[in-house]
Amino acid sequence: MAVKIRLRRMGTKKKPFYRIVVADSRSPRDGKFIEEIGYYNPLTAPKEVVVDSEKANNWIKNGAKPTDTVDRLFRENSVYNTEKDSKDTAEASESEATE
Known part of the structure; x- marks a missing residue:
């Protein structure tokens, strides 16, 4: 089963609001999904x-x-920052401080 993280359109006509969901790639855009992991509102300032x-x-x-x-x-929202990345930056800053 190919799983995608994609936008699911909600809201009314001409006023879109999207939920970020994990869904099977074969299911329709607004159809069945596995889990909701967030939302996106493009209409706010x-x-x-x-x-x-x-x-x-x-x-x-x-x-x-x-x-x-x-x-x-x-x-754009730094979701990809993982614990490993933060540990690497912490180690780098410690080594700079000791030098």
Whole structure:
């Protein structure tokens, strides 16, 4: 089963609101999904994106592929920062401090 992280359109006509969901790639855009991990509101002045980054990283680690739009939203909102990355930066800052 190919799993994707994608946007599910909600809201009314001409006023879109999206939920970020994990779904089987064969299911329809607004159809059945496995888990909701956040939402995206493009209509607010600063576009509002709320994502549970722990769940998102867990799904990505298990093989889920984000769509292009979701990938861009994740990059803009630092969802891809993992514990390993934060440990590497902490070690680098410690080595700079000791030198």
